[in-house]
Amino acid sequence: MLWIKKHLLLFAAMGTLAFLLVPNLVVALFSFNKPRGRYNYEWNEFSADAWLNPCGSPGICEALGLSLRVGITASVVATILGTLVAFALGRHRFRGRSTTNLLIFMPMATPEVVMGSSLLTLFVMAGLPSGALNITIAHIMFCLSFVVVAVKARVSSLDPRLEEAAADLGANAFQTFLRVTLPLAAPGILAGALLAFSLSFDDYIITNFNASPSSITFPMYVWGAAQRGTPVEIFVIGTVMFLTALLIVVIGHLFSMRRERRA
Amino acid sequence: MANMSATVGGAVAPSRKARRNWVPYALLLPGLLWLAVFYAAPMFTLGSQSVQEGNVYDGYVVTGNVGVYPEAVSEYWPHLLRSVGYAATATIVGLVLAYPLAYYMAQKAGRWKNILLILVIAPFFTSFLIRTLAWRIILSDGGIVSDVAEATGFMALLNLLDLSNGATLLNSRFAVMAGLTYNFLPFMILPLFATLDRLDPRLMEAARDLYASGWQTFRHVIWPLSLPGVVAGTLLTFIPAAGDYINSRLLGNTNTVMIGQVIDSLFLRVLDYPKAAALSFVLLLMIVTLVGIYVRKAGTEELV
Numbered sequence: 140m141l142w143i144k145k146h147l148l149l150f151a152a153m154g155t156l157a158f159l160l161v162p163n164l165v166v167a168l169f170s171f172n173k174p175r176g177r178y179n180y181e182w183n184e185f186s187a188d189a190w191l192n193p194c195g196s197p198g199i200c201e202a203l204g205l206s207l208r209v210g211i212t213a214s215v216v217a218t219i220l221g222t223l224v225a226f227a228l229g230r231h232r233f234r235g236r237s238t239t240n241l242l243i244f245m246p247m248a249t250p251e252v253v254m255g256s257s258l259l260t261l262f263v264m265a266g267l268p269s270g271a272l273n274i275t276i277a278h279i280m281f282c283l284s285f286v287v288v289a290v291k292a293r294v295s296s297l298d299p300r301l302e303e304a305a306a307d308l309g310a311n312a313f314q315t316f317l318r319v320t321l322p323l324a325a326p327g328i329l330a331g332a333l334l335a336f337s338l339s340f341d342d343y344i345i346t347n348f349n350a351s352p353s354s355i356t357f358p359m360y361v362w363g364a365a366q367r368g369t370p371v372e373i374f375v376i377g378t379v380m381f382l383t384a385l386l387i388v389v390i391g392h393l394f395s396m397r398r399e400r401r402a
Numbered sequence: 403m404a405n406m407s408a409t410v411g412g413a414v415a416p417s418r419k420a421r422r423n424w425v426p427y428a429l430l431l432p433g434l435l436w437l438a439v440f441y442a443a444p445m446f447t448l449g450s451q452s453v454q455e456g457n458v459y460d461g462y463v464v465t466g467n468v469g470v471y472p473e474a475v476s477e478y479w480p481h482l483l484r485s486v487g488y489a490a491t492a493t494i495v496g497l498v499l500a501y502p503l504a505y506y507m508a509q510k511a512g513r514w515k516n517i518l519l520i521l522v523i524a525p526f527f528t529s530f531l532i533r534t535l536a537w538r539i540i541l542s543d544g545g546i547v548s549d550v551a552e553a554t555g556f557m558a559l560l561n562l563l564d565l566s567n568g569a570t571l572l573n574s575r576f577a578v579m580a581g582l583t584y585n586f587l588p589f590m591i592l593p594l595f596a597t598l599d600r601l602d603p604r605l606m607e608a609a610r611d612l613y614a615s616g617w618q619t620f621r622h623v624i625w626p627l628s629l630p631g632v633v634a635g636t637l638l639t640f641i642p643a644a645g646d647y648i649n650s651r652l653l654g655n656t657n658t659v660m661i662g663q664v665i666d667s668l669f670l671r672v673l674d675y676p677k678a679a680a681l682s683f684v685l686l687l688m689i690v691t692l693v694g695i696y697v698r699k700a701g702t703e704e705l706v
Contacts, residue, residue, distance in 0.1 A: 148510065151502035156521060158499065159587060162536035163525050169539060180539050220433035227429035239430060246441050248637070250645020250689060252662040256669050256682045257444035260451040263675075280440040283433060337527045343648060344662070348669065361531040365652060369535060377532035384527030388520045 163381050170374035177368025189371035193379075196370035202360035203376065206340050209271065209356060213278035214335035220279070221286025221335075222328055228287070229294035246284045254281060255348030262349065269351040277345050282335035289334055293327025326395060333387065452679035462675065474680045478664055482688065485661040488575075488650070489643035492582035496590040496639050497632065499583070504594035504631075505624070509603060519595070526588040534652050537581050541571040541653070548572075573655040581649035589638035597631030598624075633700045637693060644689055661685055 143150065169179055173186035194200035228239065246254065258277050259269075267273060301323065305315040343358040350359060361373055452470060456462035475482070507518045525533065540547055548571045551557040560566035560576050567574035601624065609619040647662035661681065668678035 148502055148506055152506035155499045155503040155587075155591075156518070158584065159522060159525055162533040162540065162584070163528065165536040165539050166528075166532055169536075180542055181544075220436055223429040224433040227426040231426035231429075233423065233426040239434065242434060242437055242442075246437065248641055248690075248693065249441075250641060250662070250685060252645045252647070252665050253448075253682045253686045254441070254444070256665055256678060257448035258440065259669060260447040260675070260679060261440070261444040264447050264450075276440055280436060283436060287433070333527075341530050343531060344646075344666075347666070358529065358531050361529065361535070362648075365531070365535060373532060373535070377529055380532075381524060381528040385520070385524045388523055388527075392516055392520060 163377075166374050166377045166381070170371060170378045172371060172374075174369075174371060179369045179371050179374065186371075189375045193372050193375045196364075196372040198355065199357075199360060199370065199372050199376070202355045202357045205271065205354060206357035209275050209278060210336045210340040212275050213282055213339040214332050217279045217282035217286050217335045218328060218332040221283045221331060222290050222324075224283075225287045225290035225294055225327075225331075226324075229291045243284050243287050246281050247288075251281075251342070251344040255345035258345070259348045269349055269354070271354045273349040274346050274354060274356065277349050278339040278342065281342075281345060282338050285334050285338060286331035289331035290324065290327045293330075294324050297323050329391070337384075448679050448682055451675050452683055454676050458673045458675070467676070470676050470680045471684065474677050475684055478661065478681060481659055481661045481664050482684065484658070485644050485685070486688065486692070488579055488582055488658075488660065489640050489646075491579050492586060492643045493590075493636055493640045495579070495583045496587050497635065500587060500590040500594055500635065504591050505598050508595050508598035508601065509606075522588060522591055522595075530585060531648065531652075534581055534585065534648060537577070537584065537653055538572060541577050541580075543570050543572070567655060572653065575654070575658055577653040578650045578658045578660075581653045582643045582646060585646070585649060586639040586643050589642070590635040593634035593638065594628065594631040597628050597634075601627055629700065633697065636696070641689055641693065645685065 169182070170189060171185055171187060172179055172182055173184040173188065175181065175183045189195065224239070224243065227233070228236065228243075255277070258273070258280075262269065262273055297320070302315050302319055305319045306312075310318065341358060342356075343362055346356050347359060347362070350356065355363070357376075364370060364373060450464060451462070453464060453466050453468055454462040455465045455467050503518075503522070507515055507522075511518050539545070542548070548557070551560070551571060557566060557569075557571070560571075560574070561568075565574060565576040565579075567577075571577055605623055605627070606619055609623045614622065645662050647660045647666060650658045650660040651663060662685075665678050665681050665685070668674045668681065672678075
């Protein structure tokens with residue numbers, strides 16, 4: 140009993156971690172299920188069929204492809220726009236700074252259903268038909284603020300003396316930026332880009348308001364499938380996503396550790 | 403809260419020559435233009451849409467009919483209250499679950515810190531919807547969780563609190579709130595971790611040297627210093643949870659319909675654009691008001 144009390148914090152922490160991870164394990168387990176009927180909610184029999192043919196369910200890989208295209212475009216554009224804003228906020232004092240901060244904060248404080256529906260009214264009034272373009276525009280909009288926050292945190296913690304040193308050594312402003320500032324800010328920019336991609340790839344609510352029947356993203360496919368039955372292929376893709384994310388985060392971590400050791 | 407303002411406003415390079423003052427504006431322009439056109443402008447079209455009359459087929463005309471607001475609120479106030487209630491529950495339970503993990507990661511984990519952090523972030527990068535479907539499996543009848551809930555009397559407790567759906571855990575209020583708590587938990591853990599990670603361990607040692615008990619140390623040292631993280635985590639959990647309807651749709655029943663689901667259906671199925679737009683605004687107003695009160699009470703205006 141005393142032993143439990145002594146390690147209460149550890150137990151509470153591990154309990155929460157388990158709560159976070161168990162659904163991922165369930166997804167991995169049920170990707171090997173051979174479901175009875177259309178719904179993959181009950182364990183029936185082991186089968187690797189879905190792993191051998193992850194595109195087997197009609198439309199699933201088209202949806203995945205659209206999500207990847209939208210996710211890549213949105214994260215690249217949002218990262219460029221957001222990084223510029225983050226440099227302005229992190230490195231300069233200027234009139235209108237707090238207004239800018241507020242405008243950056245607002246999209247993060249607005250529920251998705253409000254952003255999605257307001258964009259729908261804008262596109263309807265502008266006469267722009269729903270589809271992949273609208274989805275991409277919307278994703279850039281809501282990813283931007285998160286990129287700004289991620290990059291700004293990194294940029295404002297940079298030591299200004301490093302740039303001064305570069306200038307003292309005869310580098311011009313452009314060289315200093317390219318050879319000193321940008322590499323130092325890179326981890327923040329990369330983190331912002333990854334976050335933007337995952338937010339875009341995962342969004343259902345805003346996307347659903349601005350999609351057309353010919354622009355079904357992966358979350359929309361999953362949503363639709365959940366109403367009619369859940370193909371096992373969804374769980375395979377979920378497992379692959381989890382493992383990919385794990386791999387990317389681990390590689391990123393090892394990379395930053397090596398960097399710190401060298402520095 | 404001094405450390406908060408120090409990090410938020412800190413390390414701004416001293417302004418150089420006045421002639422280079424156009425630089426920040428040039429950097430801001432593309433990003434802010436995007437937000438002006440695709441965030442701010444839609445809020446105006448939404449507002450305009452809410453005071454229009456007509457229908458999808460014949461078109462809409464702005465008539466300034468503000469009567470749609472009281473009409474929408476009186477029709478859907480149970481959904482509005484339910485959304486706030488579920489989101490508040492998910493936030494409070496999330497805080498209780500997140501705090502020990504965030505504290506352990508920040509102060510006790512040592513070389514395991516980064517591995518734990520990876521394990522917290524990784525699920526966040528995998529599909530929200532698929533993980534919510536996994537909850538259907540976990541909570542389903544005949545599963546381990548529902549057997550344990552039955553055996554330990556937890557089910558009886560849920561029945562007593564009117565949170566269950568008669569005999570099952572799935573398709574109930576409990577399932578929706580559990581799903582909301584789960585899905586937004588990383589948004590609580592990460593800001594908490596960020597503030598607790600900056601906490602100097604010597605402060606806790608000093609408290610112990612002055613004979614503070616574990617609880618007293620938490621109450622008077624750790625908790626006050628972690629408030630910026632608590633405030634950030636609360637906002638990041640409550641706001642999306644109040645607007646969410648994925649959990650209530652996939653894990654709930656007809657008695658757990660949240661306001662987002664109503665707005666979605668009015669816009670995309672009923673095609674009653676003015677009422678849907680009005681409800682969107684009411685939801686936004688409610689959240690902004692609640693967040694405003696909370697931030698004022700918590701006393702960290704630096705956040706915004």
